Amino acid sequence: MSSLSIPHLLGLHGVPRSDLELILDSTDTFLEILDRPIKKVPTLQGVTVVNLFFENSTRTRISFELAERRLSADVVNFSASTSSVKKGETLLDTARNIEAMKVDIVVMRHAAAGSVKFLSERCTSRFLNAGDGAHEHPTQALLDMVSIRQKTGTLEGLNVCIVGDIAHSRVARSNIYGLLTMGANVGVCGPASMIPYRLEELGVRVFTTIEAALDWSDVINVLRIQLERDAGADFPSLREYHNAYGVTRRRLDTLSKDLIILHPGPINRGVEIESEVADGPSSVILPQVTNGVAIRMAVLYLIGTRAE
């Protein structure tokens, strides 16, 4: 295998296509390991990984931890539901402590955009961004891309539309950057108040009706409405949102094609997506979870074994 050009995975913005292809292609190897009776390889033996989660997370943290353990890394978990600043210790002090503990890889989630980059510039450890504010969530986008590729064989020329609260979504941003680099056409769909300023200048199509978005798309990636991020001020009610933008069987049945349906989870059934669709044959929501472990193994392997 060749190696990555990037020392950290802070986001997909500006990451060259060769790196993305290397990660996506490596994932098959790790998917194969996950199908073995003994799902463990010694690849990262002796490597210490800390999962530094300043923001609540269950699935992403578990997915990373499984990936780390299956690569035989030594794993330490650090969780703080509130920010370090509010606890009195600054992020920089936290970073210096980690540095002193001789950690090789830091997997980090934080509510503040740019905070992973901030620490990566002040530590010698390798950093993997597990979500920073509304900025990026690169491994989620990578697992989304793998999941699409498994169904279609390629991302080139596909019409992929992200539906929901784009403005507050790090998943949307990482998907936009990664998919555009891989040659896909990217659309977003949601009420105008949830579309960030001048987004179309990134080369993204903007839809404000779900019908137009579904008509255009080969793949849709449905986002959860993030009520905890004050999205509540941007739209009138969940009921109206569901009526106007919910992905329903009835809406899909009007199409003369089968869409591939992704959702990064957790799902709000009956809001952004109907149960029948989430559990239906077009949904790749559960394969996404499996792919998540494999892609994180691939990224940990590629970052962890990359020569200085």
Next chain:
Amino acid sequence: MTRFLLKHARIVDPVSGLDAQHDLLISDGTIERIGADLSDTHAETVDLTGNIITPGFCDMHVHFREPGQEHKEDIASGVAAAAAGGFTAVACMPNTDPPIDTAAVVSFIFAKAAGLPVDVHPIGAITKGRKGESIAPMIELRDAGVVGFSDDGSPVHNTKLLRTALEYASMLNLPLIQHAEDPFLFAGGAMNESLVSTELGLPPISRLSEDAVVQRDLLFTEYVGGCYHLAHMSTVGAADAVRAAKARGLRVTSEVAPHHFTLTDEVVRGFDSNVKMNPPLRTADDVRAMKEALRDGTADAIATDHAPHAGFEKEVEFVYAPFGIVGLETAVGLAFTELVQDGWLTLPQLIEKFSTNPRRILRLPELRIAEGMAANLTFLDPAVKWTVDAATFRSKSRNTPFHGRTLTGRAVGIFNNGMLVLSR
């Protein structure tokens, strides 16, 4: 008797119409003689070959943090930074703790600044406690010596209060200095709303936050006949509104901070909190609009919005970092480099923006370089190339985005209150 002989400088005073290579003899703080080849064996002689002597510069917008946050800056360190930056006068904003909303705090500041080479002029709060709820004792503050009123750091958003404050300020013939920001549009924002904020996922501050408040305030100013000064103007829209208001004859003035005519929000991509200030860095169109506003007189003054913060406060996640940068020790260098070198301003215009106009807005006595006048002077080296090194700042704080930047031209000293401060 203390005497100083300043030799070989070019003396430029637009008010007196003076632009000549002369020597200048100061006796007990007063200009005794201006002429060619002066000599005085009792005077301390300073060779200012290649330098320019101008009327003393005035920064009408600084935060000196005393009382209350002396770990960031105090009046003595702020004055040292001002002197090093070429300023003989500053106007300090009232967002201290306690705020400058009583005569007692005004007196405290005057007492702290007494005997220093830089004149420190307090600005009084518009509302009690800067809370935006009820008007501060503006007559009492005027009597104590404030040079204007502002809730800077916060806007006056209540329109009834705004009207009352404008009426009071106008009655007292002092400027109402507005921090133009809409609290609802601003809420939670960390950077200018642009393609950059969209890409970075940082909470955006729309330019509407500034533009809408400026438009509203100008309506009030026209109706009341008030005297309004727009602090730290940063948008195309605000500049257009002020230009139009001036054309209609309103008593409106404005200031621009050096970072707003130098940097765009593209620099936020590095997530360095030293580029986080309020108003935020805007776009290239706005930067150009600020230069045009300075050139055509829409912007009357260059003011730094000097906002010191300790390293441990600033070196945190971008969204949690406080707004503001220090500016006193880089302002003149940036103005020379970005405005004079590039032909946006002539030297006399630069002197207007740094001295004549801010002093006029604050109703400070007009300065002239003439025999018999008090020596209130700034010394400039227009040609020196230098690199900004935050470690050498006299300010207690180092929060600057200009560390490592090479500039052409700087202030090299001041003379004021009988004291010579050289910073070459």
